[in-house]
Amino acid sequence: MELIGCRGLTLQRGEVLLLEATDLSIKTGERVLLTGPSGCGKSTLLRHLCMLEPGGEEKISVKGKLLADWAPAQLRRCVAYLPQTPVMLEGSVRDNLCLAFSLRVSCAPLPGDKAMREELESLDLNISLDTDARNLSPGQKARVALLQRLLLKPEVLLCDEPIAALDEQNAALVARLLERASLEGMAQVVVSHQPLEGFQGRHYRFVSNRLEPAA
Amino acid sequence: MNVVEIGWGQLLISLLFILLAAGASLFYRLKMERDLLVGTIRTFAQLALVGYLLQFVFDLHNPWLILLLYLWMLFWAAHAIRGRVDESKVAILGPTFVSMAVTFTLITLFVTSAVVQVQPWYTPQYFIPLGGMIAGNAMNAISIALERLFKSLREQRAEVELILSLGGNWQESCLRLRRDAIRAGMIPSVNAMMTVGLVSLPGMMSGQILAGVDPAQAVRYQILVMLMMVGATAVGTLIVVNLALKRCFTRYQQLRL
Numbered sequence: 001m002e003l004i005g006c007r008g009l010t011l012q013r014g015e016v017l018l019l020e021a022t023d024l025s026i027k028t029g030e031r032v033l034l035t036g037p038s039g040c041g042k043s044t045l046l047r048h049l050c051m052l053e054p055g056g057e058e059k060i061s062v063k064g065k066l067l068a069d070w071a072p073a074q075l076r077r078c079v080a081y082l083p084q085t086p087v088m089l090e091g092s093v094r095d096n097l098c099l100a101f102s103l104r105v106s107c108a109p110l111p112g113d114k115a116m117r118e119e120l121e122s123l124d125l126n127i128s129l130d131t132d133a134r135n136l137s138p139g140q141k142a143r144v145a146l147l148q149r150l151l152l153k154p155e156v157l158l159c160d161e162p163i164a165a166l167d168e169q170n171a172a173l174v175a176r177l178l179e180r181a182s183l184e185g186m187a188q189v190v191v192s193h194q195p196l197e198g199f200q201g202r203h204y205r206f207v208s209n210r211l212e213p214a215a
Numbered sequence: 216m217n218v219v220e221i222g223w224g225q226l227l228i229s230l231l232f233i234l235l236a237a238g239a240s241l242f243y244r245l246k247m248e249r250d251l252l253v254g255t256i257r258t259f260a261q262l263a264l265v266g267y268l269l270q271f272v273f274d275l276h277n278p279w280l281i282l283l284l285y286l287w288m289l290f291w292a293a294h295a296i297r298g299r300v301d302e303s304k305v306a307i308l309g310p311t312f313v314s315m316a317v318t319f320t321l322i323t324l325f326v327t328s329a330v331v332q333v334q335p336w337y338t339p340q341y342f343i344p345l346g347g348m349i350a351g352n353a354m355n356a357i358s359i360a361l362e363r364l365f366k367s368l369r370e371q372r373a374e375v376e377l378i379l380s381l382g383g384n385w386q387e388s389c390l391r392l393r394r395d396a397i398r399a400g401m402i403p404s405v406n407a408m409m410t411v412g413l414v415s416l417p418g419m420m421s422g423q424i425l426a427g428v429d430p431a432q433a434v435r436y437q438i439l440v441m442l443m444m445v446g447a448t449a450v451g452t453l454i455v456v457n458l459a460l461k462r463c464f465t466r467y468q469q470l471r472l
Binding site for chain 1: 373374376377378379380381383467469471
C-alpha cells in the first residue's frame, strides 16, 4: 500500500524544466535515496512532497489522498521536512524542541524535559536544554533540527543533506538514528551526496531531467 | 487681527529665493537649474490649480461628491504606496485602497462629527483637509510597514517555512514579522508626538496662526490632528499589513514570494 507518491509530477524553476513527468511510489517504512548534481531539483522535489512549494498539489498523494485535499497542517505533521540548512528560532534548545507542540494544530502534550534530555544524549548532544539554540555549532543544530522532527513521529521524513554539515562520527550517529526510525516504520526520502551508513533502500539519480534508478 | 494678504505681485519678489538657489547651483555646478525651473513652475501651477479646485469643492454641498473626492485622494495615496513598495508578486493596490477607504473615511467622519462637531459633518473646509492629513501621514506609515514586511519575509523565509513545515498556519509562521512591520509603520507618528512643539511647529498650526487664528485655538487643533493621525496610522497599518500578509500565502499555506 502506497504511503506517498506522485503521478506525472513535473518540476520547473522559472521557465527551466528540472524534471519531466515522473511517477514515484513509496510504501510505509521504505527508504529512498536521491542523488544528482546541485541545482538539479532534488530539494525542490522534497519541498513539493510536503507541499511547501506551490504547484503539484494535484499530482502528489499521501495515503491515497491528493495534497490538495489535505489540510496543510495535518499533511505536514504526517510528512516532515528537514531542510539542508537547519534553522533555529530565537530561544533555548527546549523552546525549539517544543516549538511544534505549541502550534495550534498540535494536540499532543509538550515533551517532558527528561524525555528530551534522553533524546539529545542518544544523539551524543551533551547540551543543556537551556542553551541558546542559535549559539549551537552547525553540527549540533543539524541534530537538534532532526530531533525536532522525530519528536512529532511523522510517517514520512524528507531529509535534505542530513549529514553534509557533520563530521564522520556525528554523521554515523545521525545515520543510525535515521535507520532506527525507519525500522520503526518511518518512510524516508533522503537527498545526500555522501553515502549514508547502513542505508537500505532504493536509490534514484537525477539524470537529464529524469529520475533514474541507480544500480 | 487682520490677515495680511499676499498678492501675485508680492509672490514675484519671493522668486528671489529661487534665483539665490539657482545662483548657488551655477556657481557650484550642481546642475540643478533645470529642476529648479521645472519645480518652480510646477509649484505655481499645481497649487493654483488646487486652489481653484478647492474653491469649487468648498461650494459643494453634496456629501456624496465630497466622499467621492476623498476616495479619489485615497486612491492616489494607495497608488503611491504601491509605487514605493514595488512588490511584483503580491497585488497590494486593491486591499490597500479598500482598507484605507473604509477606515479613513470613518475616522474623518468621526473627527468632524463627534470631535470638531461641525454642522454638517461633510463641510468640505473641514472634511477634506483633515482627511487629507490622515491620508498623507498614513501613506508614509503604510509604505514603511509594507516595505519592512516584504523585506523580512524574504530575509527570514527559512524561519517562516520552518513553522509552516511543522504544521503552523500562515499567521503562526509570521507573528514576529508582522509585529515588527506594524511597529515600523507606527514609530514615526509616535515619535512625532514626542518632539512636536520642541523641534518643529507643525505646518497646520503655523498656517492657522499666520491666518490670524488665536494660537491657543491653533494648538488645540494641532493636538487633535496629532492624536487623530496616530490612531489612523495604527488602524490603517494594522489592516493593510494583515491583508497584504494573507496574500503572501497560498491557500495551501505556502509562501508565495
